[in-house]
Amino acid sequence: MSAPNSRQLVAGMVGGGPGADIGKTHRYAMRLDGHYDLQAGIFGRDPRTSSDIAAHLGVPGERNYGSVEQMAAAEAQREGGVDLVVVATPNDSHFEIARAFLEKGISVVCEKPLTQDSATAAELVRIAEENDAILAVPHCYSAYAMVRQAARMVRNGELGAIRFVDVEHASGWAATPLEDTGHKQAKWRTNPDIAGFPSVVGDLGTHAFHLLRYITGLEAQRLSGRLQAFVPGRRVFDNATVELELTGNVPARLWASMAATGHNHGLRIRIFGEKGSLEWQHEDPHHLTVQDLAGATTILTHGLGTLHDDASRLTRVGLGHPEGFLEAFANFYSDLAEVLRARRDSSPLPERDLSFPTGIDGLIGVQFVEAVAASHHDDSAWKVPASALQKAAV
Ligand SMILES: NC(=O)c1ccc[n+]([C@@H]2O[C@H](COP(=O)([O-])OP(=O)(O)OC[C@H]3O[C@@H](n4cnc5c(N)ncnc54)[C@H](O)[C@@H]3O)[C@@H](O)[C@H]2O)c1
Structure with missing residues (x-):
């Protein structure tokens, strides 16, 4: 059994390029409680803007990838590779992107709707189970x-x-x-x-x-x-x-x-x-x-x-201080971090019946x-x- 450690979870992202709507919400929310360190990604379809955004976010150049397949293969092999990848692209690409990471045993937060049909959605659930990876879907209003x-x-x-x-x-x-x-x-x-x-x-x-x-x-x-x-x-x-x-x-x-x-x-x-x-x-x-x-x-x-x-x-921040959408997204990410850490460190899983959507x-x-x-x-x-x-x- 590996010793529990306090290392941050390493996150990657696909999507969230310039002017993207929800990608930045994920990034703010992941930072709020300090559980995640964004270290890899493909931030949009255009390689130049993706690399600009990576630089702006402090993602090392060699971990700003040209394709999802390349990212999944490299991160799966890498010492300290990503623990989690966020898929924040439009709906038609969720399946292929999520599948590439889940097949390598890398956990995924995939935006909704999970895929375009139930056969592919069921396929992702199956691949996640077979590869012992977490698949979570950010219906964050429940958080x-x-x-x-x-x-x-x-x-x-x-x-x-x-x-x-x-x-x-x-x-x-x-x-x-x-x-x-x-x-x-x-x-x-x-x-x-x-x-x-x-x-x-x-x-x-x-x-x-x-x-x-x-x-x-x-x-x-x-x-x-x-x-x-x-x-x-x-x-x-x-x-x-x-x-x-x-x-x-x-x-x-x-x-x-x-x-x-x-x-x-x-x-x-x-x-x-x-x-x-x-x-x-x-x-x-x-x-x-x-x-x-x-x-x-x-x-x-x-x-x-x-x-x-x-x-x-x-x-x-306590009674009387406004909290809202970003905090709800961060609650989702904090609950997910508990589970990811427990799995990584082979420590007991938190018992919560009201937690994140899978x-x-x-x-x-x-x-x-x-x-x-x-x-x-x-x-x-x-x-x-x-x-x-x-x-x-x-
Ligand atoms: N959970 C929520 O509350 C919530 C809110 C808004 C959107 N969404 C979901 O998030 C997803 C994205 O929506 P959006 O409004 O942010 O879209 P968007 O068009 O604003 O942003 C999509 C981003 O993905 C990038 N992209 C597209 N294909 C890519 C690929 N193959 N590789 C890398 N990057 C790629 C685009 O360049 C862009 O930066 C959708 O599935 C949507 O349903 C969820």
Whole structure:
């Protein structure tokens, strides 16, 4: 058994080039608690800008690679090679990039949707298992303290049996034909070859669906979906409404949109139980609103010492000091670091049932997208997601 050590985990990244949206969030979040040292990567498709960014980030020139295959081979062989690679490229390249590292036994954080179809998503899960690597998917909304509080309250039965769940990730960022203006992220998110034709379901619907599953602990038994393209001429669907039947026949509804006019981020969840209800909104992440049967409202706040341990452990600056998106991403990375370190040092694994989303969650997300698309094409007929079929077969 190797001795536990305090060495930082060595991280690599593919994606996160100039003007990239989420790559820099990963980098900030990895730095926040000092668990990771970014030492290798390919920062965009263009080698020159990739090397400029590598230099700016302090990544040594010889570890700024020209191809994923080269990076995976060199880092797997290298003494002190990467413990983890973050894949933050558009959806169509997730599979090949993640596979290259997982096959070498290198753990991967792969952006959502995990891949473009459930066969390849299942393949990644299998390769990760076979090579003893971790595959994690950053649905980081589940790493907010008040979301962990909500999940713990539901697990503890504080709401009683769940009766109904209403979740939406309805943003207005692409309520106009932004793709025609050269907007980088709109361009690929409205290209069916890259984002898939139910684009908004993979992009925002999977976040909402994961949040619902994470807080309630319930899975989709069947669903009925309808897709729309609100912006004329758009080649993908930009709005989706989904009716769900969850474990125990609990009804739920999910709305995902990138064309919800005027909405900013637009992520919100409400959960109704027989004894009370909960509401959490991403744009006010510090607060969890709890209402009892009589209608009395309690607002729980991030940083309160009276929160459940799952939530109270997740503050860096304490009650009254705002924390937000970067900190939630950092919570994801800190929980992941505990597991990566335990494996590296052969030390005991932390026991947490409310922790980071894995490849299985990524796979269930892709199966959700496929079931919504299938339902839409069958005039919103009820469909059983493959995740529920597989569960029934076990
Ligand atoms: N978890 C979240 O909250 C969240 C938020 C936003 C985006 N995302 C996901 O992150 C991914 C990236 O989205 P984005 O909005 O940052 O995209 P983006 O277009 O802003 O950035 C993508 C980056 O990847 C680079 N790239 C593309 N192909 C590459 C390759 N083969 N090798 C190396 N670099 C390559 C591009 O040059 C660019 O720098 C998507 O899958 C998206 O769904 C997740």
